Amino acid sequence: MRRRLLAVATAMVTAALLLTSAPAQAATPDRWGFAYVKDPTVTVWNTLPTTYQWGSWKTFAPAAWADGIKVATGRYLVRFPQIGVASARGIPHVTAVAADGRFCEAVRWNISGVDEVVDVQCFKPGGVPADTPFTVLWTLSSGVVPAANAYASVQVTSPGAIVQQYNSTGGPVTVAPSSPGYYTVRFTGVGGAGVQAGDIQVTAVQPNAQARRCKVARWVWSGTDVTALVACYNPLTGALMDSEFVASFHRQRAVTANVPAYFGYVANAFTGQTNFNSVYGFGANSIGGMMIKYPDLHQKETHSQVTAYGDTSNYCGLEQLWSDVGGTALVTIACFTNAGAPVADRYLSTFTSRI
Numbered sequence: 001m002r003r004r005l006l007a008v009a010t011a012m013v014t015a016a017l018l019l020t021s022a023p024a025q026a027a028t029p030d031r032w033g034f035a036y037v038k039d040p041t042v043t044v045w046n047t048l049p050t051t052y053q054w055g056s057w058k059t060f061a062p063a064a065w066a067d068g069i070k071v072a073t074g075r076y077l078v079r080f081p082q083i084g085v086a087s088a089r090g091i092p093h094v095t096a097v098a099a100d101g102r103f104c105e106a107v108r109w110n111i112s113g114v115d116e117v118v119d120v121q122c123f124k125p126g127g128v129p130a131d132t133p134f135t136v137l138w139t140l141s142s143g144v145v146p147a148a149n150a151y152a153s154v155q156v157t158s159p160g161a162i163v164q165q166y167n168s169t170g171g172p173v174t175v176a177p178s179s180p181g182y183y184t185v186r187f188t189g190v191g192g193a194g195v196q197a198g199d200i201q202v203t204a205v206q207p208n209a210q211a212r213r214c215k216v217a218r219w220v221w222s223g224t225d226v227t228a229l230v231a232c233y234n235p236l237t238g239a240l241m242d243s244e245f246v247a248s249f250h251r252q253r254a255v256t257a258n259v260p261a262y263f264g265y266v267a268n269a270f271t272g273q274t275n276f277n278s279v280y281g282f283g284a285n286s287i288g289g290m291m292i293k294y295p296d297l298h299q300k301e302t303h304s305q306v307t308a309y310g311d312t313s314n315y316c317g318l319e320q321l322w323s324d325v326g327g328t329a330l331v332t333i334a335c336f337t338n339a340g341a342p343v344a345d346r347y348l349s350t351f352t353s354r355i
Contacts, residue, residue, distance in 0.1 A: 028141040028142070028143060028145050028151055028168050028253075028257050028258070029056070029139045029140055029141040029151075029256060029257035029258055030056075030085075030140045030141060030142055031055075031056045031057075031083040031085060031090070031116070031139070031140045032055055032056050032083075032090075032137070032138065032139040032140065032256045032257060032258060033053070033054070033055025033056065033057065033066060033080035033083060033116070033137065033138055033139075034052075034053060034054060034055065034135070034136065034137040034138075034256060034303040034352075034354075035048045035049075035052065035053040035066040035068070035078055035080070035135070035136055035137075036048060036049050036052035036053065036097070036133070036134075036135050036136075036303070036321070037068055037076055037078065037120075037133055037134050037135075037136065038052075038133055038321075039133070040070055040074075040076050040122070040131040040132055040133055040134070041070055041131050042068075042069065042070055043069065043070045043071075044069060045067050045068070045069045045079070046067055046068065046069070047065045047066075047067050048065070048066050048067055048068050048078070050065055050301075051301060052135075052301060052302065052303065052321075053065065053066045053301060054300075054301040054303075054354035055080055055081075055083060056083055057080065057081050057082045057083050060082070061081060061082050064081040064082060065081070066078060066079060066080050066081065067079050067081075070131065072129070073129040073130065073131060074121055074122040074123060074129030074130045074131055074132060075107070075119070075120070075121050075122075075129065075209065076119075076120050076121075076122070076131075076134075077117055077118070077119055077120075078117065078118045078120065078136050079112070079115050079116070079117050080115060080116040080117075080118070080138055081114075081115050082114045082115060083114075083115070083116050083138075083140075084110075084111030084112060084113070084114055084115050084116040084117075085111060085116070085140055086111050089109065089110070089140070089155070089163075089164060090109070090116070090138055090139055090140030090141075091138070091139060091140075091153045091154075091155055091164075091246040091248060092106045092109050092118045092136060092137060092138045092203060092246065093106075093136070093137050093201050093203045093246070093248065093255065093305045094106050094118075094120050094134055094135070094136050094203050095134060095135045095136075095304070095305045095306050095317050095318055096122060096132050096133070096134050096317040096318065097132075097133040097134055097135060097317065097318045097319075097320065097321055098132055098133065098317060098318075098319075098334070099319045099320060099334050100124075100340070101124065101125040101334075101336040101340030101341075101342075102122055102123065102124055102125075102130055102132040102317070103122065103123055103125075103132075103213060103235070103315055103317060104120055104121065104122040104123070104132055104134045104317075105120070105121055105122075105123075105203065105204040105205065105206050105211070105212055105213070106118065106119070106120060106203050106204070106205045106206075106246065107119040107120065107121050107205070107206060107207060107208075107209050108205075108207055109138060116138055118136055118138050120134060120136060121206070121209040121211075122134060123211045123235065124340070125235070125336065125338070125339055125340025126235060126236060126339075126340070127210075127211030127234075127235040127236045129209075133321075135303060135304060135305060135318065137255065137256055137303060137305065139153075139256050139257045141153070141166045141168065141257050142166065143168075144168060144169065144170040145168045147168075147169055147189065147190075147224075148252060149168075149251070149252045149253040149259055150168050150169060150189075150190035150191070150198070150249070150250070150251045150252070150253065151166075151168045151190070151248070151249065151250045151251075151253050151257045152165075152166060152167040152168060152169075152173055152187040152188075152190050152248065152249045153165065153166050153173075153246065153247065153248040153249075153257075154166075154173045154175065154185060154187075154246065154247055154248075155205070155244075155245075155246045156175050156183060156185070156230075156244060156245055156246070156247070157244050158242040158243055158244050159177060159242065160175050160176065160177025160183055161175075162174075162175055167187065167188060167189070167190065168190065168253075168257075169188065169189040169190055170189075171188035171189040171190075172188050173185065173186065173187055173188065174186045174188070177242070179242060180239075180240045180241055180242055181231055181232045181233065181239075181240030181241050181242055181243070182217070182229060182230070182231055182240065183229070183230045183231075183232075183245070184227060184228075184229055184230075185227065185228045185229075185230055185247050186225060186226070186227045187225065187226040187227075187228075187249045188224075188225050189224045189225060190224065190225075190226055190249055190251060191221045191223075191224045191225060191226040191251065192221075192224070192251065192273055193223065193224055194221075194223065195221070195272060195273050196219070196221050196270055196272060196273065196274055197221075197251050197272070197273035197274060197276075198226065198249055198250060198251030198252075198265070198273070198274065198276075199249070199250055199251070199255070199265035199266075199267065199274065199276075199348055199349075199350050200216050200219060200226075200228050200247065200248070200249050200307065200348055201247070201248050201250075201255060201305050201307045201348065201350060202214045202215060202216055202228075202230055202245055202246070202247045202307045203245060203246050203247075203307075204232060204243050204244070204245050205243070205244035205245055205246060206243065206244060207244070211234070211235040211236065212232060212233070212234070212235070212241070212243040212244075212245075213232065213233045213235055213313075213315050214230055214231065214232040214233070214243055214245040215230070215231055215232075215233075215307055215308040215309065215310070215315060215316075216228050216229070216230060216231075216307055216308070216309050216348060217229040217230065217231035217309075217310065217311050218311070219267075219270075219309070226249055228247065228249075230245060230247055231311070232245060233313045233315075233338070235338065237338075238313040238338030238339075239313075250265070250350070251273075251276075252276060252278075254350075254352040255303075255305055255350040255352055256303070256352060260278070260352060260353055260354060260355055261278060261279075261299070261353070261355055262278055262279065262296070262297045262298075262299045262352070262353035262355060263278045263297065263350075263351065263352035263353060264276055264277040264278060264284075264285050264294045264297050264350070264351050264352075265285075265348070265349060265350040265351070266285050266287060266292050266294075266348075266349045266350075267309065267346075267347075267348045267349075268287050268292075268346055268347055268349075269309050269310075269346040269347075271283075275287075277294060277295060277296075277297065278297070279295065279296045279297065280295060280296075289344060290319070290332060290333045290334065290335070290344060291330060291331070291332050291333070292330075292331045292332075292333070292349055292351075293328055293329070293330055294328065294329040294330075294331065294351045295327075295328050296327045296328060297327075297328070297329050297351055297352075297353060298322070298324040298325075298327050298328060298329035298353070299327065299353040299355055300353055300354050300355045301353065301354040302322070302324075302329065302351065302352065302353050302354070303351070303352050303353075303354075304318060304322055304329075304331055304349070304350065304351045304352075305349075305350050306318055306333055306347055306348065306349050306350075307347065307348045308335060308345065308346070308347055308348075309345075309346040309347055309348055310345060310346050312337075312345075313337070313338040314335055314336060314337055314338070314343055314345045315335065315336055315338075316333055316334065316335040316336070316345060316347045317333075317334055317335075318331070318332070318333065318334065319332040319333060319334035320332055322351070329351055331349060331351055333347050333349060335347060
């Protein structure tokens, strides 16, 4: 108990220090939101679970909540209130919450009135549309922030052209396609000097709602540059296939691109600075196979995303919604073969609170 109280007190001091330096951090993100779709079968607009959603709209519209609606089998719209931006699109991430191999992709995202709407399509193994619970976020960033808390993102077309990019260091994000299905994404200057650090998330994008999946096949670093080989697949066959996607990198910053007091990430294929807990530092999150314990990070509204890692068509999601055990978040990952058979595999996990 003494350790817990000390940790919470430390986090509160850290949060206060971050607030006092707000001008340096304010540029990233400009607007953001996260949510959890628990029941994807509801065909009228309905408020999504309020204990698993938050966003930048809360600073000026505290009574507003994100909501959603089913529009077709496996197809669901999530509406983040009053944070839509007409001139810049931001990026989403989506993760299925299912123990049976279902998976999700982003179809599109755009402004609707003053709101930001993210269109999500989910599938059974083999690419058949299926209603599926999922977590979703959307974030938009601009400006340059201190390199100690780095964030970068990119949206890429199937041929490998960059639609939009952002790098908190002011450096470029580059993409080099190598068909079929491989894309080398280089996030310049965002990494730790000479060490593997941070976390990468990737989400497939398919504007026609056809089944696609993308993951991180390899991850290397050189100096402070971070390079990810993104691999995309056709879920019908398991073969590599060109696909649109979004990718983001965050280091000592949450997946939403902001810096709350409570957040963390883990890559079970690596050690060292790919395991970070904002309360206790590097190496503090424990990995037990497909379960991760994020000590003292389950505070207020929370969110999680997962991306698979490796050279196969295997993929990963959340097996179930994470649980809160005395403030420790228990996140269970589920990975599958292309046919949907459960398999223990490598993954990149990230978790954040809204505070």
